[in-house]
Amino acid sequence: xxxxxxxxxxxxxxxxxxxxxxxxxxxxxxxxxxxxxxxxxxxxxxxxxxxxxxxxxxxxxxxxxxxxxxxxxxxxxxxxxxxxxxxxxxxxxxxxxxxxxxxxxxxxxxxxxxxxxxxxxxxxxxxxxxxxxxxxxxxxxxxxxxxxxxxxxxxxxxxxxxxxxxxxxxxxxxxxxxxxxxxxxxxxxxxxxxxxxxxxxxxxxxxxxxxxxxxxxxxxx
Amino acid sequence: xxxxxxxxxxxxxxxxxxxxxxxxxxxxxxxxxxxxxxxxxxxxxxxxxxxxxxxxxxxxxxxxxxxxxxxxxxxxxxxxxxxxxxxxxxxxxxxxxxxxxxxxxxxxxxxxxxxxxxxxxxxxxxxxxxxxxxxxxxxxxxxxxxxxxxxxxxxxxxxxxxxxxxxxxxxxxxxxxxxxxxxxxxxxxxxxxxxxxxxxxxxxxxxxxxxxxxxxxxxxxxxxxxxxxxxxxxxxxxxxxxxxxxxxxxxxxxxxxxxxxxxxxxxxxxxxxxxxxxxxxxxxxxxxxxxxxxxxx
Numbered sequence: 001x002x003x004x005x006x007x008x009x010x011x012x013x014x015x016x017x018x019x020x021x022x023x024x025x026x027x028x029x030x031x032x033x034x035x036x037x038x039x040x041x042x043x044x045x046x047x048x049x050x051x052x053x054x055x056x057x058x059x060x061x062x063x064x065x066x067x068x069x070x071x072x073x074x075x076x077x078x079x080x081x082x083x084x085x086x087x088x089x090x091x092x093x094x095x096x097x098x099x100x101x102x103x104x105x106x107x108x109x110x111x112x113x114x115x116x117x118x119x120x121x122x123x124x125x126x127x128x129x130x131x132x133x134x135x136x137x138x139x140x141x142x143x144x145x146x147x148x149x150x151x152x153x154x155x156x157x158x159x160x161x162x163x164x165x166x167x168x169x170x171x172x173x174x175x176x177x178x179x180x181x182x183x184x185x186x187x188x189x190x191x192x193x194x195x196x197x198x199x200x201x202x203x204x205x206x207x208x209x210x211x212x213x214x215x216x217x218x219x220x221x
Numbered sequence: 222x223x224x225x226x227x228x229x230x231x232x233x234x235x236x237x238x239x240x241x242x243x244x245x246x247x248x249x250x251x252x253x254x255x256x257x258x259x260x261x262x263x264x265x266x267x268x269x270x271x272x273x274x275x276x277x278x279x280x281x282x283x284x285x286x287x288x289x290x291x292x293x294x295x296x297x298x299x300x301x302x303x304x305x306x307x308x309x310x311x312x313x314x315x316x317x318x319x320x321x322x323x324x325x326x327x328x329x330x331x332x333x334x335x336x337x338x339x340x341x342x343x344x345x346x347x348x349x350x351x352x353x354x355x356x357x358x359x360x361x362x363x364x365x366x367x368x369x370x371x372x373x374x375x376x377x378x379x380x381x382x383x384x385x386x387x388x389x390x391x392x393x394x395x396x397x398x399x400x401x402x403x404x405x406x407x408x409x410x411x412x413x414x415x416x417x418x419x420x421x422x423x424x425x426x427x428x429x430x431x432x433x434x435x436x437x438x439x440x441x442x443x444x445x446x447x448x449x450x451x452x453x454x455x456x457x458x459x460x461x462x463x464x465x466x467x468x469x470x471x472x473x474x475x476x477x478x479x480x481x482x483x484x485x486x487x488x489x490x491x492x493x494x495x496x497x498x499x500x501x502x503x504x505x506x507x508x509x510x511x512x513x514x515x516x517x518x
Contacts, residue, residue, distance in 0.1 A: 014263065015335065016233020044337020045367045047360070089335055091260040091304045113424040114237065117266035124301055150421050180359045 005038075005076050006205050007083040008139060009102035011090040012109065013118040018144040019108045020047045021179065022170050023086040025194040026201065027052070028187040031063035033198070035081040038065045042098055043088040054184035061186070069098065090125050099129045104139040104208060106201070108170070111143055111154040119160060137208045139201065140164045145172035168196040222323055225384070225452060226258075226348035228333035228341070230368050234356040235389030237263040237332060238420065238430070242440070243352070244330040245429040246447035248292035250454035251327030256312075257297040258344050260304035264332050269427030270295055283312060290432060294326075306340035313347040327454055336368045345375040350384040352450070355402070357388055366404040380406050384450050390416045410449070414442040 012019040020043065027037045039059075041048035052059045052066055059066040065080070076083050085102060087095045099105060107122060109115040130136050141161045143154065158165055175189035187194060227243070229236035241264060244255045257264035265271065270286045283298035298312040316322050323329060331348055334340035345351060351372060355361040369379065376382045386402065386409060402411065417439035423430045431440040447453045 012232075014232070014261065014266075015229075016231065044335070045364050047364070050360075050363055089260070089338075092338060093305070110233070113421075114263060114266050117269070117271060118261055118263075120271075121261055121301065128302070150425070152425060177358050177360070180363050 004078065005080045005083050006104070007076070007085065007102040008201070008205075009085040009087055009099050009105045010108055011087040011095065011099070011105060011122070013107060013115040013122050014110060014112070015088070017108045017110045017115065018170055018172070019088070020051065020086050021176055022108050022142060022144065022197075023084045024048055024052050024179075025170075025176075025187055025190070026198055027064050027082075027084055028061055029191070029194040029198045030082055031061050034063065036063045036065075036077070036079055038067065038076060038080050038083045040083065040085040040098070041066060041068050042086060042094055047088070048086050050183070051180045052184060060184055069094070090122060096125065096129055099126070099136065100133040102136060104137040104205070106139045107141045109141055109143055109157060111145070111149040111157060113150060113153045116153050116156045116160075119157075138164060139204050139208070140166050142166045142168075142170055142197070144170035166197065166200050168193055168200060170197070222326055222329065223350065223452070224329040224331060224348045225350045225352060225450075226331040226333050226344045227352045227354060228336060228345070228368070228372075229354040230336070230361045230364050231356065231358070233391065234354045234361065235387075235391065235414070236354045237267050239352070239354045239387050239389065239414070239443070240264060240330055240332045241267055241429050242431050242443040243447050243452060244293060244328075245290060245431045246444045247328050247330070247452040247454065248290070252292050252294070252325055253328045253330060254323065254326045255293065255295045256329060256331045257295060258309050258340060259332050259334050260299055260340065262297060262299065264295060265297060267424060267427070268295060268429075283308065290429065306334075306338065306343060309334075309340050310343045313343060316347070328452055330452075336371050341371065342375050345372055345382075349382075350450075351382050352384050353386045355386060355388050356391055362402065365402055369404055380408065383409050385409060385446065386411045387414060387446060388412070389414045392416050412442065412446045412449075414439050414446075
């Protein structure tokens with residue numbers, strides 16, 4: 001097993017899939033479990049800061065450090081177990097740069113038709129990034145309940161993703177949509193689901209580190 | 222020929238749905254071009270334009286799909302491999318250099334890229350009018366001031382450029398949620414589009430809701446928005462007031478009540494000017510009556 005920090009990038013196929021919610025839910029959960037986590041917020045309007053930071057733009061969650069790529073020079077501290085990068089758009093130059101700085105990438109997807117049709121584009125971007133960063137691993141595809149799920153779309157995604165699909169589906173709860181209202185508040189709902197997701201993520205990281213190759217999901221990227 | 226850019230405040234607001242439905246509603250009386258300026262090609266994805274366009278139609282920059290539905294063409298400046306902002310800027314330069322580039326169209330609807338990018342700024346600069354799409358959720362409300370500031374940077378007058386805000390209700394349950402858009406200039410009309418179950422089928426089959434379920438409340442709402450904003454071409458007969466007149470509207474208090482009545486954000490009594498004018502008219506009428514009575518004697 002690799003020691004030191006692991007840089008996991010989170011990117012969505014279509015905007016509004018819940019990437020920021022997922023990253024922050026995982027960061028909060030890992031922090032509560034005693035891990036040290038650095039969250040990099042690459043969104044233009046600092047979406048993660050709006051949720052996780054208190055009024056003075058500092059994050060008070062135990063074990064979680066929140067940084068923005070443009071304002072802070074990002075030095076991953078050696079004691080940090082996880083670096084989670086919230087990439088709002090993997091098509092932008094910044095998105096590609098951040099992907100290239102990660103060990104692994106998680107795609108976050110709504111279960112809708114638009115996401116299914118956006119899959120080839122994401123695969124193209126990952127393939128392009130891999131030409132200069134061949135070690136970038138696909139940690140998997142996380143499905144989110146989203147606002148409007150569609151059974152047909154979910155089936156297509158599951159067929160395409162195979163073993164790359166995380167078995168826990170990111171839940172959609174009204175409390176999560178209201179999360180930005182209370183700045184710096186704890187994860188308000190779905191704590192069990194995020195604990196399962198964190199465990200799955202941990203497993204995949206170890207799996208990839210131990211066999212040093214992409215175990216599943218080669219069909220996607 | 223008018224160019225309208227459709228931008229969204231936060232992800233998942235229904236930006237693409239709004240774009241294709243307004244364009245389809247507008248295409249009933251004129252030819253409309255939808256420019257998919259989203260690097261991820263969301264319009265193409267929703268309309269199932271996944272294959273390459275026919276070779277004859279391949280433009281110098283990007284690609285164009287003709288007659289996707291009657292009167293509607295879809296174009297993109299990007300390719301599967303390349304989706305940088307420069308391609309979009311090149312296309313806009315081509316449009317402004319070549320006056321004939323858009324001569325076939327009565328309206329151009331631009332699906333904006335994500336706010337906060339170079340491509341977004343280029344799209345705002347290129348358009349005559351802007352329609353913002355938001356969803357009734359805290360993140361939309363929280364991001365609105367920043368997105369408005371982003372637009373303001375590219376325009377001389379935000380009020381002149383911002384034509385309307387469309388609020389899409391993503392599920393039937395969220396319709397009860399009220400949206401407070403404090404950052405919005407008070408005279409920008411706000412339209413609400415209710416949740417529509419057939420939207421899923423529309424996405425699955427690559428159709429547009431106003432074609433698939435023309436009688437649905439959501440379709441009616443999109444048609445009303447197109448009509449009120451003058452996107453639907455020359456109206457056959459002038460019907461009713463086009464501009465939002467009343468300062469108070471029931472739609473503000475009850476978002477579920479009316480699907481798409483323009484509801485100015487701030488509700489209050491008529492402006493002092495209007496009151497003054499009304500008083501003046503009353504006084505003049507009274508005086509005229511008095512004068513008439515005197516003369517008739």
